[in-house]
Amino acid sequence: MPQIIDNPSDKSCSLLECIEALAQLEFDPRDAASTGQAAMWLRRLTNNRTFLADLLIDRLSGRVPHEVDSGYGPQAIVLSPLRRNMFLRANIWPAESDLCFRNSGAKSFVYGVPHDHNFSFLTSGYIGPGYRSDYYEYDYEDVAGYPGEPAPLRFVERSALHEGKIMLYRAHVDVHSQLPPESLSVSLNVMHVDPSQCWFDQYGFDLEKREVTRVLSPNATEAFLRVAVASGAEEALDFADWVGRTHPSERLRLASFEARAATLGGNEADELWRIAENTGSRLLEYIAGQRRAALMD
Structure with missing residues (x-):
């Protein structure tokens, strides 16, 4: 499952401070020291309990002239442009009782769609009890990627991304099937961008059959x-x-x-x-x- 990173700091920072610090750091998820530093700044931003509300009010009121487009669906809020090899985003996770969930359905929010990632990213629980996930691991090199191919998924646990929890999702290692949170939740992400990530595929899986269903990363x-x-x-x-x-x-x-x-x-x-x-x-x-x-x- 994703690596849990313990950082109990009570310091906070502004969104701009976090963006600048991470850009200077050149976050590398393969390096433990770099990941630790990036997680420290994500913790500080998570401790800022007002920045996201302020940003959303600015956007809703029209005080922000330009909004960064998101390629990740309606729930994603891009918080920064790409800086060197990273950008920041927030994700909104509705509960089953929320109107947007009832109107759009689970798959609009990637609930119940088991998948891996062809990129690594840090995530923290910012608001609410957090989405839940059934976590698995697998060996990417053992999978060719055709529909119906056996996938050697190893179940690890089910857990929630509660407030303050920080995890590193590892590209081509961690597989999860997300479930709606008990109430509306928000997560923050530090997204690592590698120019070669589009060369490697991201897969969907059938957990009952332990099979690949399809490639999820067309471009x-x-x-x-x-x-x-x-x-x-x-x-x-x-x-x-x-x-x-x-x-x-x-x-x-x-x-x-x-x-x-x-x-x-x-x-x-x-x-x-x-x-x-x-x-x-x-x-x-x-x-x-x-x-x-x-x-x-």
């Missing part, structure tokens, strides 16, 4: 690749060949073969999928076998 790179290949440009085809053979993202490697196969006839497509079967990728081997079988029908 513009895949769409750009498919469009470029569809143009038929030689450079695009060469680039797609390189991606299919060597890219660390299994999803992008598969997209490369799918895009090229879509432009080919039966025999040529079969030959391409035969190449995919022999790239050393378990995902490609599995999907290529299916595609070749379909071509023979």
Whole structure:
């Protein structure tokens, strides 16, 4: 499960102080000292009991001219722009009795959607009893990522992100299935941004079957690749060949073969999928076998 970080400090800081300190720190979740320092500043911001309310009132009243857009859904409030390799956000977690939950449903807030992350982040409970999670761990290298693939998930515990609790979610290690809190809650996050994180996939899981359900991390790179290949440009085809053979993202490697196969006839497509079967990728081997079988029908 995520690493619990004990930091009982009663000091507080402003949002701006926290942003500047974390930007200078260059938070690295793989380094214990760096993580400890980042957690200290997150604790200080968590101890500031008025900053978020002040910010929200400013936004609601129109006193703030520009709001940073969020790509994380309606519950996420981005608190800072990207600074070096991190940004801050707050997440609102409604309870089942809240109107927004009743109107939008559980999945709008990622409740009951077991998943890992392809990034690491620190989180703290800021308001309320906190969302609950069933926590699991797994070995990312053992999973290729195709739907129905067995996933060796190891259950750890169920616990809540209560006020003041600070945890480090580790990329490609920690899996959780979130449950609504007993009452409206808010968490704060220090998000670590690694330029290579889009090269590695994030998965959804079926906990009862212990299986992968799907890849949860599509991005513009895949769409750009498919469009470029569809143009038929030689450079695009060469680039797609390189991606299919060597890219660390299994999803992008598969997209490369799918895009090229879509432009080919039966025999040529079969030959391409035969190449995919022999790239050393378990995902490609599995999907290529299916595609070749379909071509023979």
